[in-house]
Amino acid sequence: xxxxxxxxxxxxxxxxxxxxxxxxxxxxxxxxxxxxxxxxxxxxxxxxxxxxxxxxxxxxxxxxxxxxxxxxxxxxxxxxxxxxxxxxxxxxxxxxxxxxxxxxxxxxxxxxxxxxxxxxxxxxxxxxxxxxxxxxxxxxxxxxxxxxxxxxxxxxxxxxxxxxxxxxxxxxxxxxxxxxxxxxxxxxx
Numbered sequence: 001x002x003x004x005x006x007x008x009x010x011x012x013x014x015x016x017x018x019x020x021x022x023x024x025x026x027x028x029x030x031x032x033x034x035x036x037x038x039x040x041x042x043x044x045x046x047x048x049x050x051x052x053x054x055x056x057x058x059x060x061x062x063x064x065x066x067x068x069x070x071x072x073x074x075x076x077x078x079x080x081x082x083x084x085x086x087x088x089x090x091x092x093x094x095x096x097x098x099x100x101x102x103x104x105x106x107x108x109x110x111x112x113x114x115x116x117x118x119x120x121x122x123x124x125x126x127x128x129x130x131x132x133x134x135x136x137x138x139x140x141x142x143x144x145x146x147x148x149x150x151x152x153x154x155x156x157x158x159x160x161x162x163x164x165x166x167x168x169x170x171x172x173x174x175x176x177x178x179x180x181x182x183x184x185x186x187x188x189x
Contacts (some may be wrong), residue, residue, distance in 0.1 A: 088118040128168035140169040
């Protein structure tokens with residue numbers, strides 16, 4: 001077995017420290033990007049115990065029928081996560097709860113409209129988007145969404161008006177550029 005000099009030992013220790021730090025950093029980064037869901041326990045409460053959450057079965061929703069959360073930031077995060085997971089009916093319930101707490105939230109009306117559209121209720125979606133543009137006529141995203149859904153429904157005049165409004169609010173933004181692209185598709189019809 002070869003003998004290692006002091007320089008070799010220092011290099012080996014430095015490599016091991018670097019390797020350990022790299023594994024730690026990569027693992028930490030992974031868990032920050034992919035947090036584990038909260039662990040629910042089964043309820044075995046007696047009269048004096050505090051109730052515990054029940055573990056939902058795979059076929060049931062993780063969102064209770066009655067949502068009691070009142071923090072709009074948490075509700076928006078929860079609804080957006082459900083939307084990204086394509087769990088639109090559940091997202092609809094959370095967006096409705098947000099609007100119970102703040103009926104003036106035009107972004108929530110916009111998001112509810114999109115979720116309703118993806119559940120198949122486009123007429124209710126368009127109604128929500130009309131509320132959104134009525135509450136915040138200078139907010140660009142609801143105009144774009146209204147134009148997009150109107151385009152999907154074949155309501156070309158309504159789509160054109162909404163998309164032009166979205167474009168005119170800020171033509172250089174990503175939303176404005178998307179409105180221009182959709183207007184181009186509409187002109188090709």
